[in-house]
Amino acid sequence: xxxxxISKKWWKETVFYQIYMPSYADSNGDGYGxxxxxxxxLDYLQQIGVKGIWLTPFLTSPKVDNGYxxxxxxxxxxxxxxKDDFDxxxxxxxxxxxKVIMDMVLNHTSTDxxxxxxxxxxxxxxxxxxxxxxxxxxxxxxxxxxxxWQKDTVTNQYYYHKFDVxxxxxxxxxxxxxxxxxNILRYWLKSGVDGFRLDVINFLTTDxxxxxxxxxxxxxxxxxxxxxxxxxxxxxxxxxxVSEFDNRFIVGEIGSDKxxxxxxxxxxxxxxxxxNFNFGSIKNFSAxxxxxxxxxxxxxxxxYPTLFFGSHDMPRMMNRxxxxxxxxxxxxxxxxxxxxxxxxxxxxxxxxxxxIVSDSFDEMVDIQGKTHYQLAIAKGKNPTEALLExxxxxxxxxxxxxxxxxxxxxxxxSAKSWIKINPNYNGxxxxxxxxxxxxxxxxxxxxxxxRNNEKxxxxxxxxxxxxxxxxxxFTRILGxxxxxxxxxxxxxxxxxxxxxxxxxxxxxxxxPNNFILYKN
Ligand code: GLC
Numbered sequence: 001x002x003x004x005x006i007s008k009k010w011w012k013e014t015v016f017y018q019i020y021m022p023s024y025a026d027s028n029g030d031g032y033g034x035x036x037x038x039x040x041x042l043d044y045l046q047q048i049g050v051k052g053i054w055l056t057p058f059l060t061s062p063k064v065d066n067g068y069x070x071x072x073x074x075x076x077x078x079x080x081x082x083k084d085d086f087d088x089x090x091x092x093x094x095x096x097x098x099k100v101i102m103d104m105v106l107n108h109t110s111t112d113x114x115x116x117x118x119x120x121x122x123x124x125x126x127x128x129x130x131x132x133x134x135x136x137x138x139x140x141x142x143x144x145x146x147x148x149w150q151k152d153t154v155t156n157q158y159y160y161h162k163f164d165v166x167x168x169x170x171x172x173x174x175x176x177x178x179x180x181x182x183n184i185l186r187y188w189l190k191s192g193v194d195g196f197r198l199d200v201i202n203f204l205t206t207d208x209x210x211x212x213x214x215x216x217x218x219x220x221x222x223x224x225x226x227x228x229x230x231x232x233x234x235x236x237x238x239x240x241x242v243s244e245f246d247n248r249f250i251v252g253e254i255g256s257d258k259x260x261x262x263x264x265x266x267x268x269x270x271x272x273x274x275x276n277f278n279f280g281s282i283k284n285f286s287a288x289x290x291x292x293x294x295x296x297x298x299x300x301x302x303x304y305p306t307l308f309f310g311s312h313d314m315p316r317m318m319n320r321x322x323x324x325x326x327x328x329x330x331x332x333x334x335x336x337x338x339x340x341x342x343x344x345x346x347x348x349x350x351x352x353x354x355x356i357v358s359d360s361f362d363e364m365v366d367i368q369g370k371t372h373y374q375l376a377i378a379k380g381k382n383p384t385e386a387l388l389e390x391x392x393x394x395x396x397x398x399x400x401x402x403x404x405x406x407x408x409x410x411x412x413x414s415a416k417s418w419i420k421i422n423p424n425y426n427g428x429x430x431x432x433x434x435x436x437x438x439x440x441x442x443x444x445x446x447x448x449x450x451r452n453n454e455k456x457x458x459x460x461x462x463x464x465x466x467x468x469x470x471x472x473x474f475t476r477i478l479g480x481x482x483x484x485x486x487x488x489x490x491x492x493x494x495x496x497x498x499x500x501x502x503x504x505x506x507x508x509x510x511x512p513n514n515f516i517l518y519k520n
Contacts, residue, residue: 014051031413057070070109100193101251130170205225267303312399331515333443342474343451351440471486489513
């Protein structure tokens with residue numbers, strides 16, 4: 001196929017919206033979001049133009065890592081409802097033209113999972129090889145800190161856990177385990193999900209425990225424990241299984257900051273698209289870095305990148321990249337919704353939601369059961385420094401409940417939520433945003449509508465992609481259709497439109513953080 005030939009796919013026409021399950025809408029007053037709550041918000045999502053939802057894990061889990069530690073792959077966690085609630089949510093979403101993809105965690109399970117409970121019983125248990133057991137540990141480290149091995153007293157062997165000690169890694173060199181995973185995928189595809197977001201999918205242990213990882217400048221280089229040679233084969237099996245069903249989509253979370261690593265996993269036989277964290281999760285704002293990354297994705301992943309500035313694993317875009325400035329946040333949204341790629345909005349971003357700040361030491365418990373505050377104290381920090389560090393490192397700060405209105409509990413629940421609600425919800429909430437013509441939300445709506453209506457914004461290739469004076473500009477071209485986008489992160493500018501151009505959004509005089517979209 002020629003580079004620019006269009007291959008039509010629904011996901012290329014879709015603006016996705018990530019919902020962090022515990023925090024979206026609570027229907028039964030237990031302080032956790034649930035399916036019934038989400039079903040009641042589908043009108044809202046339809047109204048803003050979202051055509052795809054990514055749900056973070058909702059299968060049964062002890063929630064050591066809020067669902068990324070699954071204990072039963074065939075059951076909805078009761079916190080979120082039951083299978084009927086799920087079916088109704090999916091049916092109504094589909095009726096509204098909204099597809100739903102689910103987060104699938106295949107690198108590890110909770111140690112509460114029946115497979116693990118069996119596996120730990122004895123060395124000859126039929127489930128033993130579903131996980132990775134060794135007489136001796138090696139130097140591999142957990143991504144949540146500390147070593148990646150836990151000695152189990154029942155059989156006196158170590159099991160391998162890349163994340164929390166209560167999340168044991170699956171053994172992908174065991175064909176029985178793999179076929180079990182295939183059946184899980186089939187079950188949810190048959191239930192009607194439109195695809196998967198595959199959690200840390202390049203971390204699968206396909207080739208077993210190989211050599212120790214090298215240490216560079218005092219830190220471990222993850223050379224042997226991730227991107228193992230067999231990962232692509234495993235992805236192929238996943239893709240083939242998903243392809244038994246029509247029209248499904250796979251987006252992979254690839255833990256790597258190297259575009260060469262990312263790009264090798266994105267292909268018709270492997271993953272449809274992958275997340276590039278160099279673009280989405282940069283720590284501080286830099287128009288040049290964002291541009292460089294867009295350019296690098298165009299060069300390396302010309303078939304289709306993803307575009308996002310927020311997720312449940314990073315501080316909110318409004319704080320991290322926009323420094324609280326709504327114009328900057330909107331300019332970034334304009335970029336994400338008009339550049340080439342599949343956009344993913346993180347819930348609440350569309351109303352300018354901000355990080356929560358902990359004012360109580362026990363409020364935010366990290367995945368290992370300790371607060372980041374406690375971890376910082378253990379490292380010798382004083383209480384003030386520890387609180388600062390605790391807030392800095394805590395992923396929960398971007399996971400606070402969706403702010404629907406200024407009623408008690410932000411309209412999220414009728415009772416206290418599982419995590420603090422941002423006290424700014426009186427001002428920042430959906431109800432207020434909808435009323436204000438110039439609000440962030442109404443601008444998101446306009447941008448999403450353009451993205452939904454203009455094929456050039458969905459499929460167009462770049463005619464130009466340029467950076468000058470902190471201004472990012474590009475023209476998307478599809479047949480005779482051309483749309484130009486100018487996003488000004490620098491000082492005041494006046495844009496000279498080509499003759500006959502029609503403005504779709506914005507004005508020709510651009511103040512800092514203003515943008516314009518026009519058809520030429
Ligand atoms: C992914 C998830 C993150 C989780 C980790 C382990 O990175 O996004 O939230 O903690 O995988 O499953």
